[in-house]
Amino acid sequence: MKELQINEEIRAKEVRLIDAQGEQRGVVSIREARDLANESKLDLVNIAPIANPPVCKIIDYGKYRYETIKKEKESKKKQKTITVKEIRLRPNIDKHDLEVKAKRANEFLSKGDKVKVTVRFRGRELGHTGMGKDLLEVFAGLISENGVVEKRPAMEGRSMIMILNSNINK
Template structure:
């Protein structure tokens, strides 16, 4: 509700001239005092709707109802926006087949739930000479989940890690 808190009402409006939108839809540019007088005549508030416009746009409405509608709208938007988490899977260059299958199953489940998966191969000590095995491991993972995932970041080296990021397909 941060946006509704920043809205200026009645005497908080700082402009000398404003574009007033009446309750019946009529609008024209008048000085602030005339706009406040019109709002008083209608027994409503003068609410600054578009402060960045030249001149600022103000509407004669009930401020309480305006805030209520704004809150409902923001709540609907938050409900619609799906939060996506980043799940991580760690491999070593010589990860065994059973362990790989187990972790690939985890990746599949994460992707089906709409989360992104960051898979990485951690190289320790002399493991760094097995970069090709790490690349093969990540490619196998990509092939394993390609029916439900897209590649957000291709496999690449980052220090002593080789990472890739997979995301769920948009149509799911």
């Protein structure tokens, strides 16, 4: 939570004031705004310091901080973090090995994670990138019940990369 200026920390000469009931008081001097806040035994909080003149509100700062921290915690609870798992393949991988990797990718996708499938090329294999593209298409067919292709196979340096996403949350 960002720290706001309160009471004596506010250095502006004039402020646009919102009182404790939420009504606009207009532009008043900082001294008058502090006096009004002291009368109501509340804090003067600068809620929009960038505005010209700055917008200040008369509120109970402790209660305000408590409520905003509580809202932030609630919003963090509702967030789902999606991790990207990587599976590396070689262009001349055996059929059974490919099925094992596909099974592992299906596990990741069923948990809601994204899967980045990478085919690494070395030496003369770079001349046969079509094999890698075909391999990734076969791999996409093996995981079709749990996932969909989010990013089509594309070369990035010496690797061909495809990104898969689970179709459970779609």
